Amino acid sequence: MTTGHDCACAHRAVPPALENVTVVANERLAEGVGLLVLDAPRAASSVAPGQFVHLRVARGADFLLRRPFSVHRAHGERIEILYQVLGTGTRALADKAPGDRMDLLGPLGTGWSIPEGIAHALLVAGGLGAAPLGMLAEELAGRGVAVTVAAGAPCEERLIGRELFERVARRFVPATDDGSCGARGLVTGVCEPLLAEGSFDMVYTCGPEVMQRIVAVQSASADVPCQVSLERLMACGIGACLSCVVRTTRGVRRACVDGPVFPAEEVLWDPAESPDTH
Amino acid sequence: MSSVDLRVEIAGLELANPVMTASGTFASGREFADFVDLSRLGAIVTKGVSLVPWEGNPSPRMAETASGMLNSIGLQNPGVEAFRERDLAWLAGSVPGLPVIVNVSGHDLAGYVGVIEALEDEPGVSGYELNISCPNVDAGGMAFGTDCAAAAEVTAACRAVTARPLIVKLSPNVTDIVSVARSVEAAGADAVSLINTLLGMAIDTSSFRPKLARVVGGLSGPAIKPVAVRMVWQVASAVEIPVIGMGGIMTADDAIEFMLAGATAVAVGTANFVDPTSTVRIVDGLAEFCHAHGVGCVSDLVGAVDVS
Numbered sequence: 001m002t003t004g005h006d007c008a009c010a011h012r013a014v015p016p017a018l019e020n021v022t023v024v025a026n027e028r029l030a031e032g033v034g035l036l037v038l039d040a041p042r043a044a045s046s047v048a049p050g051q052f053v054h055l056r057v058a059r060g061a062d063f064l065l066r067r068p069f070s071v072h073r074a075h076g077e078r079i080e081i082l083y084q085v086l087g088t089g090t091r092a093l094a095d096k097a098p099g100d101r102m103d104l105l106g107p108l109g110t111g112w113s114i115p116e117g118i119a120h121a122l123l124v125a126g127g128l129g130a131a132p133l134g135m136l137a138e139e140l141a142g143r144g145v146a147v148t149v150a151a152g153a154p155c156e157e158r159l160i161g162r163e164l165f166e167r168v169a170r171r172f173v174p175a176t177d178d179g180s181c182g183a184r185g186l187v188t189g190v191c192e193p194l195l196a197e198g199s200f201d202m203v204y205t206c207g208p209e210v211m212q213r214i215v216a217v218q219s220a221s222a223d224v225p226c227q228v229s230l231e232r233l234m235a236c237g238i239g240a241c242l243s244c245v246v247r248t249t250r251g252v253r254r255a256c257v258d259g260p261v262f263p264a265e266e267v268l269w270d271p272a273e274s275p276d277t278h
Numbered sequence: 279m280s281s282v283d284l285r286v287e288i289a290g291l292e293l294a295n296p297v298m299t300a301s302g303t304f305a306s307g308r309e310f311a312d313f314v315d316l317s318r319l320g321a322i323v324t325k326g327v328s329l330v331p332w333e334g335n336p337s338p339r340m341a342e343t344a345s346g347m348l349n350s351i352g353l354q355n356p357g358v359e360a361f362r363e364r365d366l367a368w369l370a371g372s373v374p375g376l377p378v379i380v381n382v383s384g385h386d387l388a389g390y391v392g393v394i395e396a397l398e399d400e401p402g403v404s405g406y407e408l409n410i411s412c413p414n415v416d417a418g419g420m421a422f423g424t425d426c427a428a429a430a431e432v433t434a435a436c437r438a439v440t441a442r443p444l445i446v447k448l449s450p451n452v453t454d455i456v457s458v459a460r461s462v463e464a465a466g467a468d469a470v471s472l473i474n475t476l477l478g479m480a481i482d483t484s485s486f487r488p489k490l491a492r493v494v495g496g497l498s499g500p501a502i503k504p505v506a507v508r509m510v511w512q513v514a515s516a517v518e519i520p521v522i523g524m525g526g527i528m529t530a531d532d533a534i535e536f537m538l539a540g541a542t543a544v545a546v547g548t549a550n551f552v553d554p555t556s557t558v559r560i561v562d563g564l565a566e567f568c569h570a571h572g573v574g575c576v577s578d579l580v581g582a583v584d585v586s
């Protein structure tokens with residue numbers, strides 16, 4: 001089986017566009033983590049799982065670039081974004097109230113590939129890595145693919161996306177650092193025995209890059225193809241500035257258009273390259 | 279508004295309007311075709327092209343700073359052959375008639391000359407812009423653009439192999455940009471463009487590490503505009519050849535500032551990352567400004583700053 005981007009969910013079926021969007025809701029989920037619901041009809045109808053939007057979260061003298069965020073869910077005319085407060089931009093996002101307007105560039109990037117014929121997928125989320133996996137879990141379940149989700153977080157309260165995963169997945173396997181929910185320890189600890197069961201034909205993962213790298217190795221050992229979603233600092237988001245490159249077996253590629261999703265076996269991992277903020 | 283004449287001329291090249299793209303911020307246009315009618319640009323200036331492929335620098339390559347950004351992309355490009363096959367072919371097919379200026383990079387004289395020679399038979403090339411901010415390996419890594427003699431030497435070598443418009447792009451990382459401008463003018467440049475990015479640095483206070491893998495990088499965006507306007511004004515007052523102004527242009531008003539300071543044309547860079555429609559928005563804004571101020575030809579603004 002290939003993990004190439006040759007799937008039915010042809011990315012870029014709809015070209016990206018600038019869209020004025022309105023905040024519908026902004027809910028605090030845990031300390032420093034929020035869920036933003038945007039009225040964004042164009043993006044909502046055209047986004048594919050794993051794609052992202054580039055948000056102009058604020059305007060002003062000392063605020064310049066857009067911020068990239070994965071689309072967690074899309075339904076009707078709305079998209080949902082899960083965010084973690086880290087700096088100026090995400091703080092501005094946390095301050096948004098219903099009715100506030102922003103502009104969005106999207107949908108952008110190449111999302112998850114869903115090859116025809118897969119029967120059972122393992123989704124591995126580390127922390128906010130749950131963000132781009134939400135839409136994927138729904139899409140897979142909708143196509144009749146069995147879904148198992150392994151999710152890791154510091155504690156039960158921070159198991160982001162749990163409700164969605166429990167609703168659509170056949171199995172939800174949590175791991176927490178403090179043992180407050182599921183296994184105590186890292187998500188990679190529950191991932192290995194799951195893969196040993198031998199029932200998966202695709203692994204999808206997002207989270208801290210060190211974690212994704214371990215999941216990639218575990219998948220390779222279990223002989224299951226794996227797709228990873230990589231974060232890079234982005235300026236343009238549309239492939240022009242070359243800020244966001246990922247070194248791969250197919251050369252230097254751009255995370256914003258060729259990714260953020262890459263087949264794991266193509267990635268030449270370099271710990272120095274990722275923003276390790278999460 | 280049809281009464282406003284937006285045309286300008288650079289080294290015998292007539293542009294429909296003064297708005298060009300700044301090299302390295304617009305790729306070769308294709309990435310912007312979803313957002314911008316490229317035929318409305320004055321000219322497209324391509325990303326830097328070198329004789330052989332360059333891999334560029336390690337990541338992180340970008341860091342946002344107050345009103346600006348640092349980059350250390352390292353002129354990643356697939357080399358002149360791939361550029362010809364992919365980018366030039368695409369431009370010729372998709373936006374025929376759009377003036378195309380190829381931004382040329384090299385680590386030595388032969389590198390610059392080689393790129394131009396490889397493109398001389400290409401009908402889709404309207405002119406060249408020499409990026410002389412690249413480190414000159416022969417001279418121990420010092421940039422061509424920071425030394426008058428080296429800048430003149432690379433200009434003369436390229437002048438010798440092309441009759442096409444030759445623009446030399448100046449680095450602001452010098453004590454006296456006017457003398458570099460005069461040197462390249464004397465060596466045969468048809469125009470100068472300025473400014474390239476200002477060398478800068480940012481440090482992450484939680485890790486004590488520089489924010490860029492290469493430690494230092496080029497600052498662009500609104501933060502550098504006053505420096506750029508000053509340099510354009512100084513250079514335009516000192517040379518006879520036209521000046522193309524850039525550095526932090528986000529709005530038509532910013533572009534007008536550069537023209538008043540003496541720029542015949544302007545280039546829009548970092549703004550494209552924030553708003554991919556920036557270029558055409560600025561074209562429209564220039565027409566509106568001229569209309570509102572009773573300016574018949576946009577070129578009447580060039581150098582019209584009143585410093586008396």
Ligand SMILES: Cc1cc2nc3c(=O)[nH]c(=O)nc-3n(C[C@H](O)[C@H](O)[C@H](O)COP(=O)(O)OP(=O)(O)OC[C@H]3O[C@@H](n4cnc5c(N)ncnc54)[C@H](O)[C@@H]3O)c2cc1C
Nearest residue numbers: 067068069070082083084087088089090131232233275342
């Ligand atoms: C494709 C993609 C999808 C993402 N999806 C999500 C998501 O669903 N939820 C979420 O919370 N975060 C997501 N991120 C990370 C998010 O973009 C950053 O956390 C955010 O930009 C930080 O902005 P700031 O102004 O708060 O931080 P600051 O540190 O003040 O930002 C300064 C600069 O660094 C950039 N930056 C900082 N951290 C990161 C990072 N980790 N990744 C990329 N750029 C960064 C910012 O864009 C900005 O240009 C995603 C990143 C990418 C590349």
Ligand SMILES: Cc1cc2nc3c(=O)[nH]c(=O)nc-3n(C[C@H](O)[C@H](O)[C@H](O)COP(=O)(O)O)c2cc1C
Nearest residue numbers: 300301302326409473474498499525526527547548
């Ligand atoms: C990401 C990036 C890449 C650039 N690449 C090039 C390049 O290849 N060649 C060049 O001459 N200038 C390059 N520049 C400089 C710009 O063309 C321009 O001179 C500078 O950014 C100032 O304009 P701005 O503030 O509008 O961006 C680059 C700038 C940026 C931000």
Ligand code: FES
Nearest residue numbers: 237239241242256
């Ligand atoms: S963010 Fe500009 S090329 Fe990817």
